[in-house]
Amino acid sequence: xxxxxxxxxxxxxxxxxxxxxxxxxxxxxxxxxxxxxxxxxxxxxxxxxxxxxxxxxxxxxxxxxxxxxxxxxxxxxxxxxxxxxxxxxxxxxxxxxxxxxxxxxxxxxxxxxxxxxxxxxxxxxxxxxxxxxxxxxxxxxxxxxxxxxxxxxxxxxxxxxxxxxxxxxxxxxxxxxxxxxxxxxxxxxxxxxxxxxxxxxxxxxxxxxxxxxxxxxxxxxxxxxxxxxxxxxxxxxxxxxxxxxxxxxxxxxxxxxxxxxxxxxxxxxxxxxxxxxxxxxxxxxxxxxxxxx
Amino acid sequence: xxxxxxxxxxxxxxxxxxxxxxxxxxxxxxxxxxxxxxxxxxxxxxxxxxxxxxxxxxxxxxxxxxxxxxxxxxxxxxxxxxxxxxxxxxxxxxxxxxxxxxxxxxxxxxxxxxxxxxxxxxxxxxxxxxxxxxxxxxxxxxxxxxxxxxxxxxxxxxxxxxxxxxxxxxxxxxxxxxxxxxxxxxxxxxxxxxxxxxxxxxxxxxxxxxxxxxxxxxxxxxxxxxxxxxxxxxxxxxxxxxxxxxxxxxxxxxxxxxxxxxxxxxxxxxxxxxxxxxxxxxxxxxxxxxxxx
Numbered sequence: 001x002x003x004x005x006x007x008x009x010x011x012x013x014x015x016x017x018x019x020x021x022x023x024x025x026x027x028x029x030x031x032x033x034x035x036x037x038x039x040x041x042x043x044x045x046x047x048x049x050x051x052x053x054x055x056x057x058x059x060x061x062x063x064x065x066x067x068x069x070x071x072x073x074x075x076x077x078x079x080x081x082x083x084x085x086x087x088x089x090x091x092x093x094x095x096x097x098x099x100x101x102x103x104x105x106x107x108x109x110x111x112x113x114x115x116x117x118x119x120x121x122x123x124x125x126x127x128x129x130x131x132x133x134x135x136x137x138x139x140x141x142x143x144x145x146x147x148x149x150x151x152x153x154x155x156x157x158x159x160x161x162x163x164x165x166x167x168x169x170x171x172x173x174x175x176x177x178x179x180x181x182x183x184x185x186x187x188x189x190x191x192x193x194x195x196x197x198x199x200x201x202x203x204x205x206x207x208x209x210x211x212x213x214x215x216x217x218x219x220x221x222x223x224x225x226x227x228x229x230x231x232x233x234x235x236x237x238x239x240x241x242x243x244x245x246x247x248x249x250x251x252x253x254x255x256x257x258x259x260x261x262x263x264x265x266x267x268x269x270x271x272x273x274x275x276x277x278x279x280x281x282x283x284x285x286x287x288x289x290x291x292x293x
Numbered sequence: 294x295x296x297x298x299x300x301x302x303x304x305x306x307x308x309x310x311x312x313x314x315x316x317x318x319x320x321x322x323x324x325x326x327x328x329x330x331x332x333x334x335x336x337x338x339x340x341x342x343x344x345x346x347x348x349x350x351x352x353x354x355x356x357x358x359x360x361x362x363x364x365x366x367x368x369x370x371x372x373x374x375x376x377x378x379x380x381x382x383x384x385x386x387x388x389x390x391x392x393x394x395x396x397x398x399x400x401x402x403x404x405x406x407x408x409x410x411x412x413x414x415x416x417x418x419x420x421x422x423x424x425x426x427x428x429x430x431x432x433x434x435x436x437x438x439x440x441x442x443x444x445x446x447x448x449x450x451x452x453x454x455x456x457x458x459x460x461x462x463x464x465x466x467x468x469x470x471x472x473x474x475x476x477x478x479x480x481x482x483x484x485x486x487x488x489x490x491x492x493x494x495x496x497x498x499x500x501x502x503x504x505x506x507x508x509x510x511x512x513x514x515x516x517x518x519x520x521x522x523x524x525x526x527x528x529x530x531x532x533x534x535x536x537x538x539x540x541x542x543x544x545x546x547x548x549x550x551x552x553x554x555x556x557x558x559x560x561x562x563x564x565x566x567x568x569x570x571x572x573x574x575x576x577x578x579x580x581x582x583x584x585x586x
Binding site (some may be wrong): 057189196206213234 | 417562
């Protein structure tokens with residue numbers, strides 16, 4: 001099974017390395033808009049060849065992975081419709097799903113059932129092919145959002161490939177995926193960008209940043225993320241992100257009222273609820289005391 | 294010089310250990326509202342004796358350190374006015390300054406000049422006397438906010454003690470301190486609490502938290518902080534925190550408009566500015582390109 005890797009960054013490089021090590025693919029051709037990245041993939045033994053165009057990479061590929069920023073995918077689906085083999089499995093690693101699926105449905109036409117929408121959750125690593133690793137997905141989630149007409153063999157092949165890479169595969173509906181990641185990923189990124197920008201733009205911003213401590217550094221680490229990638233994500237997931245952002249603004253309205261009026265009880269209750277959840281790190285726990293009543 | 298340590302937690306324990314190692318104090322009496330904490334201070338060799346009351350700890354003390362939550366300090370200043378020696382140096386480790394100073398001025402009366410308001414910036418460590426260390430303040434900031442009538446010898450003694458502990462001392466006006474830490478510490482804490490609480494309270498909150506990745510964990514680490522301590526800080530620094538919170542809400546209003554209208558340029562520009570500052574970690578740099586025009 002030959003892999004056409006479109007986009008040679010951290011995720012694509014790690015996927016190719018992991019799938020090859022697991023014996024899921026036997027040859028890799030890499031394409032990147034930045035030819036130096038594709039050359040790096042070859043130099044690191046992640047790809048066997050670098051292609052000059054997407055069409056060249058697609059030639060003879062049994063599986064095609066789109067590992068580009070979300071905003072570049074629509075045009076690439078058009079390339080796939082023209083140049084991918086009729087039986088090629090197509091998948092992606094995009095952080096948003098419903099928008100990509102809608103684009104793929106239009107652009108891929110009758111090939112759409114061979115597209116398996118997927119999103120590996122592997123944040124926290126440094127970006128770039130130079131940081132890619134076959135171990136990146138070990139004990140990480142990979143969310144797969146198949147459609148009613150998704151080809152079941154293609155779906156199974158992609159899920160098996162992720163499982164063989166050490167990941168835990170979770171199927172869900174695309175809108176649920178987008179709601180979840182709007183809340184736990186896209187919104188925190190937007191908030192971190194917003195805070196750093198707010199402070200840095202103030203007349204005394206540099207003076208303030210001079211005294212930023214460990215808490216600020218943790219809170220704003222994700223504000224160092226790639227701006228174009230996050231612009232794409234914010235736009236591609238605008239409906240769900242907009243909903244979460246509006247809810248968060250309401251939460252802040254209540255907090256502002258509590259701060260301004262010296263409402264100690266409201267502050268303490270909110271801080272206690274959050275602190276309990278966060279300290280217990282109940283990410284995935286079955287019981288949710290004190291919430292959702 | 295005997296030290297009366299009022300509040301035996303991470304900061305107080307570390308201060309006593311650091312000042313003793315540096316030869317700044319030769320004996321330590323610890324008091325804590327929770328007698329077990331004071332006993333721990335003795336068991337760990339941080340204090341020589343545990344006192345049953347603040348008054349008992351103050352007997353014969355040349356320097357008194359308030360290392361309690363900010364909300365407990367007002368009452369303690371009253372104890373100090375009654376029981377501290379006339380020449381005792383008084384200082385604190387509180388995260389807010391103007392409010393504490395105002396309380397101290399009223400409660401301490403003619404002893405007020407012997408009070409040296411201070412704030413060591415040592416976030417990121419685990420709380421509690423069991424995590425205290427004489428090394429906690431090495432290469433950290435300690436902000437000191439003396440008043441026009443602060444006794445210069447008391448000020449010098451406190452600053453020298455911090456310098457001898459490896460910290461870098463910065464003098465500033467109390468309102469500037471409060472503005473700075475409202476922006477780079479208090480606001481991020483409030484935002485992290487608010488986000489965890491918002492998500493956890495949603496009907497699908499647990500499902501969402503199940504898929505939270507490294508970015509979310511970093512962003513919300515400070516939401517595990519002590520709720521009562523942060524309620525006190527939010528109330529004690531309400532004017533400055535309220536100002537920063539209002540500015541952040543305006544920033545989010547603009548972001549919401551950009552997300553809802555698909556304004557790619559506004560999003561990209563904001564993300565780029567923030568990412569540049571954060572990646573370069575220009576906390577303390579002298580030049581601030583692209584900002585403050």
